[in-house]
Amino acid sequence: MKQLVINYGLVLGSLLGLPAVFAWLLTVVNRQTKSNLVTKFGINSQVYLGCLGIVIHETSHLIMALIFRHGIQSVRLLKLPHLNRRNGGDDDLALGYVNHTWSQHSFYQTIGNLFIGIAPIFGCTASLLGLDYLLFPGLAHAILKLAANPTRLAWTASWSVLTQQVGNWWQLLLLLLLTVLIVIGGFDLSPADYQNSALGLSSTIVVLVIFTTMITLLDVHAATVLQAITTFGLTMAIILSYSLIVSLLVMLITRFLRA
Known part of the structure; x- marks a missing residue:
């Protein structure tokens, strides 16, 4: 029974808990960044500096909607907001x-x-990991090596890979720029996103609880499956952690910028 409770915590925490906590933190920070930009540089500045993230954000919604066979009514991956419509709406x-x-x-x-x-959250995380592979392979390999064994984090091996596979200065600069464009516009979940998520939360928890109970009681490769899930969760947490750090820095910079 004790092991079953532990496994519930690992599965629900890795697949739902960690993404939810980081989603909330990133939403709060990046909304403040957008508010800073809008106040000082106008309403469209949040689009110019967050365009890549916005496109990834909406594309992620679209891909998942197609996977789960939802009917697509209309799509717009990027648009400029406006405060007042001409017809007074x-x-x-x-x-x-x-x-x-x-x-x-x-x-x-x-x-x-x-x-x-x-x-x-998953789309932007995957995009950042892909950019790491292209522009800073050492960072991508270091993240995966560190998360490979959640019970014994390989800090030394991870640091070794990180320092041995550093890209050129222009690659690092480009990676930083693209990361900023993604975190500003990509991780900010709207109230509609949260409302939509709530509709499927209870059903998803039921499925995960049943799945965890089955693999635990039947012992069908339980250890392997649980390690894969926790490795996934830790990988997400590492990438989202440095996304949060970048977001905090951008928020502070935009706060003190002058128009």
């Missing part, structure tokens, strides 16, 4: 959107709401 502050429909009678589509809502 409401403000349109959206930076992009994916409008989709789903069947309440489909358990699969219901679960999909959670993953569609939080898809930008």
Whole structure:
């Protein structure tokens, strides 16, 4: 029974808990960054500096909506917001959107709401890891090596890989620039994203609890599966941690910038 409770914590924490905590932190920080930009440089500045992240954000929603067979009504990966419409209607502050429909009678589509809502967290994380591979291979390899064994973190081996595979200065500068463009616009989950995620949260928890119970009680490669899940969660946490650090630095810089 004790092992079952531990496994529940590992699975739910790695797949739902960690992404949720970082999603909240990154949303708070990057909303403040956008507020700083809008106040000092106008409403469109948040699009110019967060364009790459916004496109990845909306593309992540779209891909997940297609995977979970939701009906796609309209898509716009990037748009400029405006405060007042010419016909006197409401403000349109959206930076992009994916409008989709789903069947309440489909358990699969219901679960999909959670993953569609939080898809930008995974999409932006994957994008950052891909950029690391292209522009700073040592960082990507160091992250994966550190997360490979969550119970015994290989700090020395990870640091060795990190320092031995450093790219050229222009690659590091480009990586920093692209990372900033992604974190500003990509990790900020909207109220609609949270509302959409809530629709599938309980169903997803039920599925994960059943899955964890089965592999624990039947002992069907439980150790291997759990290590893979915790490795995934730790990899996410490492990438999201440095994304949060970059976000905090950008927030502080934009706070003290002058228009």
